Amino acid sequence: MRTLVLNAGYEPLAVVSFRRAIVLVLAGKATIVAHGGRPVVGGSVTLPRPSVILLARYVRVQRSGAVPVSRRGVLRRDNHRCAYCGSHATTIDHVLPRSRGGRDTWENLVACCVTCNNTKGNRTPEEKGWSLRIRPACPRGPAWVVRGVETRDPSWDVYLGDAA
Template identity: 65%
Template sequence: MRTLVLNAGYEPLAVVSFKRAIVLVMNEKAVVVERVDDDPVWGARGAYERPAVILLTKYVRVPGSRHIPVTRRGVLRRDAHRCGYCGKAASTIDHILPRSRGGADSWENLVACCLRCNNVKGDRTPQEMHWELRVLPRPPRGVQWTVRGTERTDPCWEPYLALAA
């Protein structure tokens, strides 16, 4: 069971385990905003609701821009597992400007790619192949990228995640 953690200003911060959430509530560092309709959790100081969403009692300062690291899984997820050249199912990633020519491992230079297109393209650029990209590769945005654990959301989290979008 997982719990969404909101900052004191109701912005989503993270998704934590049920155990971590109940410890924050028991130590009065958070309050339960949405609860699961189950039996309460009994502690030394009484019963506590089972949290689905908790709100921190003190504001936690978050760094201005959260850097999203470039990963193979992230590029495939950003491009919805579709090839940037032909649109078929993608299982690999491709450097638009090949690494051998100075291409970087960046969100702007990587695109999801099917095996066939990746092998045909090889060490060339899309311009040399007379290919056009179906998508403009850019860094991903949104709460599902900056708040860890929101890939699989709970329906009761939706109002709080929609506020941050």
């Protein structure tokens, strides 16, 4: 089980093991805001198993705004829905085909089903008479910049917002 670490301003900061979280709590550096599962017994103390902790002091973070583009990320951004037909997507497609100068960017990559991918081939959506159901863009928000939140505990949702 892992723990979501919130900065003193309640913004999601990191994901750590619950053991690491307990060390922070015992050291007085964090407090538990949500817990679940069986309590943790360590030495003479019993603690609730933390799923979310809040840092006592604000930590400054430097983050570049850019989220690295990846196949998995594109599928996640588009909720595994094909950008052309809306059915379940298992691949990604270059809107402007790579062979024609299309690049690996958030704006040029969309989730795609195998059927549409094969049918589209080397053409643009316009040439096929297709339209995009979404406007592909770089995803934003804490759910994208904090590592390890791809598989999340339900108790994290309120802090991470809607972007799944």
